Amino acid sequence: MRPFSYYLLALSSLLALTFFSLLVGAYSISIMDIWRQPDMANVMISSRIPRTLAVLIVGSILGIVGCLSQSVMNNVFAEPTTLGTPQGIALGLLLSSVIFPEIGLVGKMLFGASMGFFSLLLFFALLQKLTLSDPLQLPLIGLVYSAILGAGVTFLAFEFDRMQMLAVWLNGDFATIIQGRYELLWGALIIGIMAYWMANQFSMLGMGENLARTLGVPYRALVFIALAMIALATSLVVATVGMISFLGLVIPNIVRQYCGDNLKHSLPWCAWMGASSLLLCDVIGRLLTHPLEVPANLVFAVFAGTVFLAMLWRGDRRAL
């Protein structure tokens, strides 16, 4: 098969999955109903279409962001959601709901997103002080940083009685997505497209500081731009739909085995694979306990966590 037919196959499978996702849910909808019954058209426009779009955007953005951060930090285990960003966002949501509760949903999300951005920057600043002897130390330190932030957030949430709010908000559940609740994701999508546009420059960052400088890349400026894009896109995603664990970690590592380190080539595949696997998990989650749901995040975490464990266990130093 030529590359063109790969693209065709990928695109058609994603389209089929999208189509299926539109029809599955608490109400099963057949195609005919949409024209015959106005109620069903309403369900489509206010719930199914926003939800499916949200899953597609979130999956592709997290795949792109994971791939980008692994390239920029030169570490195959780098991934913003394991580096304390969600906990920063949780802190932001909590503070905004306590200090200025009147700013509304979008205001809270934006405040949360900016706190997530700062917590990621803080982590990078911290990282500059350390010299890592082993690539595996990065996710370890990140996970503990998240755990400490998370414990602090839990303490505050407990004091202000906001535990339930946070748990529901950050669950990685697409059931709450309706019209008017997901529009911030378009911002994340724009960042994703920008990342693809700048992919050639970012690829050079992955070769290390010395080589990148030799190639004439303004290293520090570009790293800062990349980090800002990563943090913003992740924050927008997490503040809107919550945590999707392991996606940014597992998907780029699988894609890299086939596509190599050239971001211009691998980013679209990361986006495709992230989107289609997350959509598959969301559909499975909707079917498992029909008419109730299992959040897509949980379905995905169970699959991807197993894959990640298998990768680590095999201990292939070159691939991981």
Added chain:
Amino acid sequence: MLSNQFQKSILKGVISVWLLSSFLFITWGLTPGDHFFLMLRFEKWLALNAVGVAVAVSTYVFQTLTHSRILTPSIMGLDAIYLLISLVIISALGTGSYLAIDAINLFLINSLVMIGFALLIFGGLILRFHQDMNRLLLIGIVIGLLIQALNEFLGRMISPEDFVVFQGAAFARFDQLDRQVVWVALVLLTGCLCLIWRFHPVLDIFRLGRSHVINLGIAYVPMTCLFLMLVAVLVSISTALVGPILFFGLLVVALVQQCFPAGKSGYHLLLVAMVGALILVAGQTLFEHVLSMKATLSVVIEVIGGCVFFMLLIKRGRSD
């Protein structure tokens, strides 16, 4: 090196503070006439001590086995497995029959399954990755995350009534102990402690490293398995009593190792057990009687323990 006399007086000091806080914990605000409340507090005091000793000793033994100051059984997800077992039983048999099982039988079943898990997973891991501590640690954390996701996943699959039953077991709460299991737990704890004490000279040799253990003619694999089994039982004791606590064991052992790096294993074991019991009893006295806060001791312990973990990781990153 600190003198023997000094070490002994430290131990005596810890024991006397422990006795004092125990006295305060049991009798604060009560008169000798309140038999019922005194008895209630006494059982709670027993349970707190059991938890403190079990967590601290199991962490110490586990760290000696893996030759690391950062790994603990709960970071490796051992107590998440405990919750998984109860969830599987609930979803397989239903709440009715789950509640019909005697608390003691349930506890024993749990302990047995956990021994199996510990031997299979952690035995296999330690034997395979004993040279690559970062990988071992990361695999442990990912197993923990995966089991948590699995727990939540199964939690979504069971009915809400079943879930309420499960939820009671899922949070670390020092103010609501399961009193039925206290006495069985104490018997098992005593047994485990006796066995560990019987073999504590072997732990001294394990601290020298794996090759020394083998060179000195000690059966490495059987001894590792024996200690792992004991660790599994100890963890199931503490989880059965109060639920999972992540960083407590690490905090206690790090404290003792930092102050007395050169002590013998026997001394370490005694001190670790006493400090573990002391922190829980004194902390609970402080929070319950002086500050009148209920559920926050576990959060405070998690935050402090998390920070200690973080510093240990960073320190190791520097020294490598």
